[in-house]
Amino acid sequence: MSLADQVLAVNDDLPIRTDKPVHSGKVRSVYWLTEADSKRLIQEKGYNVAPDAPLAIMVISDRISAFDCIWHGEGGLKGVPGKGAALNAISNHWFKLFKDNGLADSHILDIPHPLVWIVQKAKPIMIEAICRQYITGSMWRAYEKGEREFCGIELPEGLQKDKALPELLMTPSTKGILKGIPGVPEADDVNITRKNIEGNFAAFNFSKAEDIAQYEKLLREGFGVISNALDAVEQIFVDTKFEFGYVTDAAGNEKLIYMDEVGTPDSSRIWDKQQYQLGNIVENSKEGFRQFLLNHFPDPDILLNKDRMPEREALARENELPLEALMDISKTYTGIAEKITGQPINLSDNPKKEIIDILSTQYGLVD
Template sequence: MSLADQVLAVNDDLPIRTDKPVHSGKVRSVYWLTEKDSRRLIKEKGYNVQPDAPLAIMVISDRISAFDCIWHAEGGLNGVPGKGAALNAISNHWFKLFRDNNLADSHILDIPHPFVWIVQKAKPVMVEAICRQYITGSMWRAYSQGERHFCGIELPDGLKKDQKLPSLLMTPSTKGILKNIPGVPEVDDVNVSRQDLENNFSAFNFSHPDDISHYEKLLQDGFEVISNALSQIDQIFVDTKFEFGYVTDAAGQEKLIYMDEVGTPDSSRIWDGAAYRDGEIVENSKEDFRQFLLNYFPDPDILLNKDRMDERFALARDNDLPVSALMDISKTYTAIAEKITGQKIELSDNPKAEIIAILRDEYSLID
């Protein structure tokens, strides 16, 4: 069996029963179940949701996205072996820890397979909730060029690259293009202040003004829970992105929950603690792959300049990367997942066949 066979690169062609188009993102695909199947599963499995809540099957892939593009390697290797299973395992671990610490639920109702979540439909808050404990990456680039104001917060002079910030910093940005909000440009992923959220809470999909404080508390508490757990395995939680949404439980209570993934190498920076104390940065995240791409191509501006997106997409489409580049990121992802969860990440011989068998035999979702 070839390495390419063990990678789930295409995840939007599964024969899951649905009456809606399959939504395929950079990494995950979402299959909305029929109303009949949703009602049946809620009843059979006892999920804590309204009887008529729409459910979906969310299938992760092993695709690797960076700089808004999907990358591939020589020999038909269209993903990173073990990546999907590693990401889901890490998220599942943190979501359980959040519940154990009485923080909030997530959108996940069931985990039939390492690549699969059964999720409930949520009303998303249109904010990428970003939390930073160290100054690095895009924040350092802006700071080093004289920027001191970030999302309404002023940073002091004299900070050094990769240093710990005086306090945990929340720097939210827009999720998608939001229109007609005073002072907020109509572009995706633009920084916003707390004042912006307060003044336009409903435009950001918050149900109540008080929920801004609630989301900040869930963000801060979630960050601290993960940070404390990582410190026990001598890893540093540098920064991360959370997403939130609203659902209604079986008792009719609306609640704010965590959505998407949390604390993974795709959504966070994680540094090795021992190396950091020695003055070195060892990334246990996607950052090394980004750096590889910047060094690999002769004109890295294509990857950094949003005015050159057509060239960037062509670069990703037309270039077979060395297999070693994807195997290096595979080692990083599986190693940090095994450290965090204490469980080995097993490569499946045929993940697609396994998923189909489980969803057919245990959930009756395959015709």
């Protein structure tokens, strides 16, 4: 059994019954179930959703993306062992904690396998909801150059790199390309202000203006729940990205929920608290992998400069990263998942076969 066999690198070729194209993102693939299978599962499993809600199977891979490219390692290793299971376990843990604390539900209805979610279709809010407790990364780089206004928020003078901000900041950006919103460029991932959202709430997919305050409340409270839980295991929640959407429950009520993933090393910065107190930044997130790549290649500008995308893609395609680097990332992901959940992350010998067996025998979704 080779290490490469234990990695789920390709996740868009499973024989799951679907009548729509499989949507494959950088890390997850989404299989929309047929109308008949969705209805059957809702009835059989008693999911709290509208009887005609479209359901999907979401399969996470062990691929690793950074700087908008997918990277691979020596020995045919097309991903990071344990990464997918670690990300799902962390998200599952936080979503459950949110529910236990009375915050909101998530899009997840069922977890058949450590790499698989059954989700309901949500109407997404077109906002990357970013929350920051420390000034670091892109915000620090901009601040250092003299910028003082972020997403309509004025920052004071005298802030220091990697130090706590005076208060928790919400700095939203666009999710996808939104058209016809005054003052908002038609580009993905551009910073926006609360005024932009208030003046154009329908364009951002909010059902009503009051829901802007609700999304901010869920963002702030969700951040607080994760931050407190991480503090208890000697970790600092530095910043993160949440996503939200609307679903309808079995009684026909529309509700705002958390979706995508939350509080993971892919969507957040997490620092080791003891090391931070000693003056060191030890990343328990993907940021460590980004730093590795910047140090590994002689010309880091290729990774940072959007105008050099073809060169960057060639770099990712043509370079096998050292096995040791990918195993370091594996240790980071599985280590932080085990700290957070208190449960071991077990590598599967043949993840694809396991997934097919479960979806076939327990859910009747494989022809």
